[in-house]
Amino acid sequence: MSTTANPPPPTTVADVVAGLAQRYPTAWAEDWDRVGLVLGEPTAGVRRVACVVDVVPETVAEALAAGADMIVAHHPLLLRGVSSVAPTTYKGRIVHDLIKADVALYVAHTNADVAAPGVSDALAARFGLTGLRPLHPPAPGSPAAGAGRGIGRIGELPRPMTLAELTRHAAAVLPATAWGVRAAGDPGRMVRTLAVSGGSGDAFLRAATAAGVDAYLTADLRHHPAGEHLAAGGPALLDAAHWATERPWLDDLAAVLRAELGVETTVSDLDTDPWTVHATAPTAAGPAATRTAPGGAPTPAADPDPAPAADDKEPRREG
Numbered sequence: 497m498s499t500t501a502n503p504p505p506p507t508t509v510a511d512v513v514a515g516l517a518q519r520y521p522t523a524w525a526e527d528w529d530r531v532g533l534v535l536g537e538p539t540a541g542v543r544r545v546a547c548v549v550d551v552v553p554e555t556v557a558e559a560l561a562a563g564a565d566m567i568v569a570h571h572p573l574l575l576r577g578v579s580s581v582a583p584t585t586y587k588g589r590i591v592h593d594l595i596k597a598d599v600a601l602y603v604a605h606t607n608a609d610v611a612a613p614g615v616s617d618a619l620a621a622r623f624g625l626t627g628l629r630p631l632h633p634p635a636p637g638s639p640a641a642g643a644g645r646g647i648g649r650i651g652e653l654p655r656p657m658t659l660a661e662l663t664r665h666a667a668a669v670l671p672a673t674a675w676g677v678r679a680a681g682d683p684g685r686m687v688r689t690l691a692v693s694g695g696s697g698d699a700f701l702r703a704a705t706a707a708g709v710d711a712y713l714t715a716d717l718r719h720h721p722a723g724e725h726l727a728a729g730g731p732a733l734l735d736a737a738h739w740a741t742e743r744p745w746l747d748d749l750a751a752v753l754r755a756e757l758g759v760e761t762t763v764s765d766l767d768t769d770p771w772t773v774h775a776t777a778p779t780a781a782g783p784a785a786t787r788t789a790p791g792g793a794p795t796p797a798a799d800p801d802p803a804p805a806a807d808d809k810e811p812r813r814e815g
């Protein structure tokens with residue numbers, strides 16, 4: 497065997513872009529989303545890719561220190577129109593630092609959410625969910641329509657557990673954050689079927705109710721939508737840190753990059769959730785503290801649909 501054969505041509509930014517477009521076609525992204533190559537010369541070589549949820553100065557510094565040639569991020573750095581990337585601005589500084597370091601940036605966001613396997617499959621795997629199906633399938637005829645695809649996943653837990661137990665379990669199996677996991681609904685409610693959706697999942701509360709799941713885990717849930725959802729008899733809710741619900745997908749992304757493009761990968765465990773401190777009241781029993789449902793009376797553990805407590809709900813306000 498010859499030892500003087502030419503080495504294979506190096507993987508380029510364009511190769512990574514093409515490889516990721518196979519797995520997460522950009523046409524699958526929501527209309528409002530901005531995905532794909534953000535910056536970087538397509539012909540530049542890529543030996544190492546850093547996988548991150550957020551492109552922030554801290555994760556960029558981590559990627560540069562790791563010798564990455566490219567960053568693949570979940571959240572768009574530039575989602576809305578910009579008229580300047582001056583280095584005196586927060587995002588412009590990041591753009592400059594990346595270009596000067598010759599590090600490319602690529603985003604796979606809602607196109608990775610909807611893919612199968614996608615962001616919520618990695619989240620579902622943390623819970624060992626089986627029999628997975630999408631929580632919110634794409635509209636028929638839309639570019640992302642296809643078997644198994646859609647936002648969020650629904651599956652069966654390996655064994656039923658109470659909401660209180662599932663909340664502690666979620667905090668244990670998800671990446672650690674200051675936020676942790678909080679839950680809404682009867683702590684004694686038994687959960688067998690769980691819906692999960694990585695990132696902000698407010699928009700899919702109705703889908704979770706329609707699916708008839710026992711509980712729905714997502715991030716960024718708010719007072720009024722959550723309260724009204726529960727008052728209407730919807731599934732129990734678990735509200736995890738946004739970053740913690742999407743970080744599991746980075747392992748899958750890195751595995752795809754290694755297997756299909758032969759590049760080295762790093763996965764950022766830097767918690768980019770904005771929340772850094774979480775305290776419970778001194779009277780509470782600690783991280784697992786629970787209280788009764790709104791209205792004061794303990795909700796019987798066997799009652800899957802606590803009576804609505806509509807009289808203490810304020811009119812819905814947005815924002």
Ligand SMILES: [Zn+2]
Nearest residue numbers: 694695696742
């Ligand atoms: Zn997100």
